[in-house]
Amino acid sequence: MENLQLPPKPERSLFKKIRTIIILLLVVALYVWTFTTIDIDWGRAIERAISNFHRVIPKLFSPDWAAAGEVGAAMLETVFIAFAGSLMAAVLAVPLSFMAAQNMMGGKIVSTIGKWILSAVRAFPDLILAILFVVAVGPNAFAGVLAIAIGSTGMLGKMFSEIIESIDMEVVQAMEANGANKIQILFYGVIPQITPEFLSYAIYRFEVDIRASSILGIVGAGGIGTMIIFASSNRNWNEMGMILFSIIIVVTVIDFASARIRRKIV
Amino acid sequence: MTTKNSLTQKSMPLYPAKTKIQVTIIFFIVLGIYTFSMIKTQEDMVGGFGGALGNMYTVIEKFFPPNFAILSAIWDSMMQTIQMAIIATTIAAILTVPLAVLSAQNITTFKPLYYVTRTFLNLLRTIPDLVLAVIFVGLFGVGVFPGILALTVFSLGILAKLISETIESVDMNPLEAMRASGGNVFQVIWYSLVPQVAPQFTSLVLYVFEINIRASVVLGMVGAGGIGLVLNQQLKFYNYPNAMTIIIVIFATVLIIEFISNKLREALL
Numbered sequence: 171m172e173n174l175q176l177p178p179k180p181e182r183s184l185f186k187k188i189r190t191i192i193i194l195l196l197v198v199a200l201y202v203w204t205f206t207t208i209d210i211d212w213g214r215a216i217e218r219a220i221s222n223f224h225r226v227i228p229k230l231f232s233p234d235w236a237a238a239g240e241v242g243a244a245m246l247e248t249v250f251i252a253f254a255g256s257l258m259a260a261v262l263a264v265p266l267s268f269m270a271a272q273n274m275m276g277g278k279i280v281s282t283i284g285k286w287i288l289s290a291v292r293a294f295p296d297l298i299l300a301i302l303f304v305v306a307v308g309p310n311a312f313a314g315v316l317a318i319a320i321g322s323t324g325m326l327g328k329m330f331s332e333i334i335e336s337i338d339m340e341v342v343q344a345m346e347a348n349g350a351n352k353i354q355i356l357f358y359g360v361i362p363q364i365t366p367e368f369l370s371y372a373i374y375r376f377e378v379d380i381r382a383s384s385i386l387g388i389v390g391a392g393g394i395g396t397m398i399i400f401a402s403s404n405r406n407w408n409e410m411g412m413i414l415f416s417i418i419i420v421v422t423v424i425d426f427a428s429a430r431i432r433r434k435i436v
Numbered sequence: 437m438t439t440k441n442s443l444t445q446k447s448m449p450l451y452p453a454k455t456k457i458q459v460t461i462i463f464f465i466v467l468g469i470y471t472f473s474m475i476k477t478q479e480d481m482v483g484g485f486g487g488a489l490g491n492m493y494t495v496i497e498k499f500f501p502p503n504f505a506i507l508s509a510i511w512d513s514m515m516q517t518i519q520m521a522i523i524a525t526t527i528a529a530i531l532t533v534p535l536a537v538l539s540a541q542n543i544t545t546f547k548p549l550y551y552v553t554r555t556f557l558n559l560l561r562t563i564p565d566l567v568l569a570v571i572f573v574g575l576f577g578v579g580v581f582p583g584i585l586a587l588t589v590f591s592l593g594i595l596a597k598l599i600s601e602t603i604e605s606v607d608m609n610p611l612e613a614m615r616a617s618g619g620n621v622f623q624v625i626w627y628s629l630v631p632q633v634a635p636q637f638t639s640l641v642l643y644v645f646e647i648n649i650r651a652s653v654v655l656g657m658v659g660a661g662g663i664g665l666v667l668n669q670q671l672k673f674y675n676y677p678n679a680m681t682i683i684i685v686i687f688a689t690v691l692i693i694e695f696i697s698n699k700l701r702e703a704l705l
Contacts, residue, residue, distance in 0.1 A: 189703060201526075204519045210581045218577040226575050250473035257470050293690040297566075297654040298683055301671060306495045311477035385566040388657055392477065395566075402570045402658070410574075414567060421562035 229407035233415045241397060241409075245416045248393035249424075251311055251386070252379040255318025259379075260372040262323045267330030274334055274360075284331070292324030296382045300391040311392030318379050318386070325378075329371045330364075337363045370432045377421075377428050384417050502680035510666055510682055514689060517662035520580055520655070521648040524587030528595050529641045531588075535596040537625065540603035557600075560593035565651045569660040583660030587652055591644045598643075602636045603629065642697045649693050653686050 268274045270284030300317035307313050342359045350358070387395020394413060401409040538544050539553040568589055572582030610628035619627065656664020663682060670678040 193700065193703065200522065204522045208516070208519045208523065208580060210584075211579060212581075215576045215579060215581045219575055222575050222577075226571070230571070247476065250476045254470060254473035254477055257466070289691070289694070290687075293687050293694070294683075295650045295654050295686070295690075297657065298686065301667075301679075302495075302499075302683075305498075305676075311479075315474070315477050381562075381564050385564045388566060398567060398570055399658075402574060405574065407574070410571070414563065414571075417564065417567065418559060418562045422558070425558075425562075 225405075226407050230411040230414065232408060233412035234406070234408035235412070237409045237412050238416075241394070241412050241416050244387075244394040244397050245384075245420055247311055248383050248387075248395075249380065249420065251314040251318060251383040251391075251393050252376060254315045255383065256322055256372065256376040256379045258315070258319035259322030259326050259375065260368075262319065263326035263330050264368075266323065266327040267334060270327060270331035271334035273337075273339060284327075288324050288327040288331070290324075291320060292328065294321065294324075296321040296386065297389060300386045300389050304390045309390035309392075314383055314386040314391035314393055317391055318383055321382065322375050322379055326371060326375050330368060333364050333367045333371070334360070366435050369435050373428045373432055373435075377425050380421055380424050384421075499676045499680040501677065502684055503677035504681055506678050506681055507685070510663065510685060513656075513663045513666045514685055516580060517652045517656070517664075518649065518689070518693075520583050520587060520662055521645060521652045524584050524591060524652070525641060525645045525648050527584075527588045528591040528644065531592055532595040532599055535592070536599035536603060539596060539600040542604055542606075542608060543625070543629070557593055557596050560589065561597065563590075563593075565590040566654065566658060569655045570658050573659045578659040578661075580661035583652060583655045583662060586655060586660060587648050590651065591648050594647065595640060595644045598640045599633070599637060602633055602640070606632045639701050642701055646690075646694055646697055649690060653690070 266284060266288060270281055270288055272278065272281045274281075296317055299321050300313060303313040303316045307316065337360065341363070342355055345355050345359045383393050383395075385395045385398070387393045387397070388399050390396070394417065397413055398410070401407070401413060535553060535557065538549060539557055541550060544550040544553070565586055569583060569586035572585045576582045576585070606629065610632070611624055614624045614628045652662055652664075654664050656662040656666070657668045659665065663686060667679060667682045667686075670676075670682065
């Protein structure tokens with residue numbers, strides 16, 4: 171019988187080993203810091219939970235059907251906000267993504283600037299943008315539209331630019347070699363390659379925006395969030411149950427529809 | 437005559453007529469809904485869009501210059517926010533393992549169990565983080581704890597879905613080989629599934645951590661602890677320079693954490 175041996179483990183360089191150890195130590199330190207300094211008032215939390223449980227949980231599961239009309243109208247407004255916002259974002263993201271994609275505008279500088287703009291926009295949470303726009307255009311649904319539009323532009327721009335970077339450049343080169351000008355290359359070489367995925371991501375973003383716009387009302391930017399804040403400050407948990415129910419239904423339906431549409435497009 | 441120069445003749449349009457009509461109809465429907473949404477959402481706006489632009493300028497002026505004197509006062513809240521995100525991500529990362537395995541089609545061969553977990557996760561993901569926070573604040577009172585719970589539940593939904601998708605895309609051959617040579621379920625998972633999924637798992641956990649940082653920043657708006665609480669107070673007092681400082685701090689923190697998490701991901705993958 172032959173002496174069977176396992177293949178030797180690949181040698182790992184000293185640098186990599188040290189780096190792994192340092193990362194591990196930092197993570198451990200982070201955890202020690204977190205768990206020793208966070209102050210959770212367990213006693214009060216548990217006490218509150220015991221006294222509140224029967225007041226909150228059963229009511230959440232018996233939605234207040236009388237509020238259905240009002241909740242439905244607010245939910246519809248939420249859908250409008252998300253739709254207008256994500257469509258605006260889809261349009262705004264296109265030029266930015268062409269700017270951020272390395273293989274389009276030529277030059278690393280332009281693409282780096284584009285990427286910076288996009289990640290700066292992404293760093294603002296939607297709700298913070300909503301606060302700024304509520305102060306600017308007043309507490310109404312349009313502030314929500316603007317917040318969604320700007321917030322989604324960052325994410326969509328990044329996705330779009332990655333799609334552009336992954337296109338087949340041979341088509342573009344072939345057209346260049348045949349003497350096509352920039353506009354022709356754009357319309358016949360680039361756009362047909364990116365359109366399905368662009369649409370797919372824009373529709374996906376609409377799904378995300380439905381969720382995002384349902385909470386914008388908390389800072390006064392319209393939609394169902396306004397009702398969430400009222401219901402929670404009035405401790406009207408039956409109404410909260412209704413709101414939750416309508417959010418779950420609408421989000422599920424839109425997720426389902428968008429998944430089907432996206433499967434058809436790509 | 438037709439054979440003479442078929443290339444130059446417009447015999448074949450780029451797209452078939454049916455597609456063209458379909459696309460045109462869809463385009464107009466989308467445009468219609470958009471116009472309707474814009475009209476609906478601007479209904480109760482005072483002054484219209486032209487007024488808004490001028491208004492925006494005066495408002496932005498109010499926010500400047502930010503009052504950096506409060507930096508030391510908000511430091512603790514910002515740290516609390518980060519800690520909330522760390523704890524929530526950790527708990528979610530642990531809880532997600534059984535859920536992700538159960539909702540992966542190629543590992544859970546018992547169909548009803550797969551459908552139950554899938555549906556549960558789908559339902560979980562429809563609830564926005566702030567709604568969870570509102571409910572938990574109602575249940576546990578104002579503080580960090582409801583915030584952590586809300587973040588945990590919220591990120592559990594996302595993480596379990598992403599990881600179950602990773603599990604579904606693994607190479608099944610090692611698993612079958614392991615099973616054929618007599619490994620039990622846990623041996624198969626530990627020796628052939630875990631090594632394939634581990635790098636993706638870490639990367640996705642980091643990604644969810646980034647999402648959690650963003651989410652935990654705003655949870656305080658409904659009383660769930662962290663920097664959002666302070667921001668909400670300052671906005672209620674119309675103290676815009678202070679609010680601007682907080683917004684700048686949030687912005688910087690998110691950028692720094694994203695940078696670190698990107699570097700970590702590159703090092704690990």
